[in-house]
Amino acid sequence: MKALVATEYQALDRLALADRPMPSAGPGELVLKVEAAALNPLDLALVTGAARELYPVRHPLVVGMDVAGTVEEVGAGVVGYAPGDPVLAFVGQAGAVAEYTVAAPGPRLAPRPPGLDAVRAAALPESGMTAVCLLRAVGLRAGESVLVVGATGGIGLYAVQLAHSLGARVIATATAQDAAYVRELGAADTVDYRERDVVQETLTLVPAGVDVVVDLVNRGDGLAESARAARPGGRLVSPLYGPPDLGREVSPVYIGSFTSEPGDLESLARRAADGTLRVEIGARYPFAEAVTAVTDFATKHIRGKVVVTVP
Structure with a gap:
């Protein structure tokens, strides 16, 4: 599969779309087919090494932590999810700007309700x-x-x-x-x-x-x-x-990192779906322009979230 990868602590414009092994679902895991991934300031700090003391990185690093897509594979012991289910998740350093990623059931993974498209869903988790x-x-x-x-x-x-x-x-x-x-x-x-x-x-x-x-x-x-x-x-x-x-x-x-509680992400997704929580997409980029998405996010004043769509 293709993913946006940092091979070491490096400048943002040196990121590249590269081949990575297709993930598989271990016990208690899900493989997600990515439809959209959103960027956060922490992603930039992980790439450049600015946050290495608090959040050390194991390279190669797949960029991005917020994702929306569908369940591709269900690992042993996972209940409540099946292939084809639409979801949104915070996947941490598993990486989101990729064709596939791995997530774990819990408060950082939620079903994507009807009426919430993948782009807005990806902009919610972190x-x-x-x-x-x-x-x-x-x-x-x-x-x-x-x-x-x-x-x-x-x-x-x-x-x-x-x-x-x-x-x-x-x-x-x-x-x-x-x-x-x-x-x-x-x-x-x-x-x-x-x-x-x-x-x-x-x-x-x-x-x-x-x-x-x-x-x-x-x-x-x-x-x-x-x-x-x-x-x-x-x-x-x-x-x-x-x-x-x-x-x-x-x-x-x-608060160095958020501590999610059960129901937090589901509540945000429901409110976004019914329109009581507005999701602002400041810029949207196709997967092929993922490096530009990262550099623009770092250098431009963009109101709201920057999202990369994945075919």
């Missing part, structure tokens, strides 16, 4: 489940206010919608051209991070400070700066690591 995990970890509640920094990225677009659905007042960072769209997703207010100081604008909107800051962009001392938008005793949550003390009794919650 970003959607991370957004769920972040809001759950910080305990966001109805009536609270939340600033989402990085609201137009893959995770951010879901975080805005899920926070709004919980009954929170959402303030989201967005450029002028994206502001109307982010408001449609549920943001009550937007802050143009290119033109304004995000913290100062947020404190103008909520003088006492927001209850929660969800920062999907900054790391290290940058998170301490974002925390100034939180009220004393508020919370900050981030998938990137930062200082243990943010001052003013603002509690930091750092």
Whole structure:
């Protein structure tokens, strides 16, 4: 089979479509025929080695972790799935930008409901489940206010919608051209991070400070700066690591990787299928242009998810 492969830690433009052995389903595994695969920032860091200390890679690496397709083969001991079933999954370093991949039953694999096409389904697993995990970890509640920094990225677009659905007042960072769209997703207010100081604008909107800051962009001392938008005793949550003390009794919650719970992915898929959760596809590439998809994802401002379709 063909797959997008990194043979070592390397520059993104040195990736190539290459032959890899056809996977087989071991006990407790499924082989999936891939229809679409979505890219995430972690994919870039795995290729270049920027994340090697936290996530070491065994080469050759097949790029991508989010996939939608159909069950091709069912391994021993697997129940509830049969060949031909449409599914979506987070497959980790098994690799998603390929003609076939391997997945395991559990909370990171879900049936794909009618009405949810493969492209939108592939855009859900990592970003959607991370957004769920972040809001759950910080305990966001109805009536609270939340600033989402990085609201137009893959995770951010879901975080805005899920926070709004919980009954929170959402303030989201967005450029002028994206502001109307982010408001449609549920943001009550937007802050143009290119033109304004995000913290100062947020404190103008909520003088006492927001209850929660969800920062999907900054790391290290940058998170301490974002925390100034939180009220004393508020919370900050981030998938990137930062200082243990943010001052003013603002509690930091750092999530290095999402911890999915049973039903999370199924719920996201159902909501996407019935239209109550919008999935934004910022760019779509055919399998033959997978290397371009990766380099564009790394270098261009793309609202939403980048998806590679596989014939």
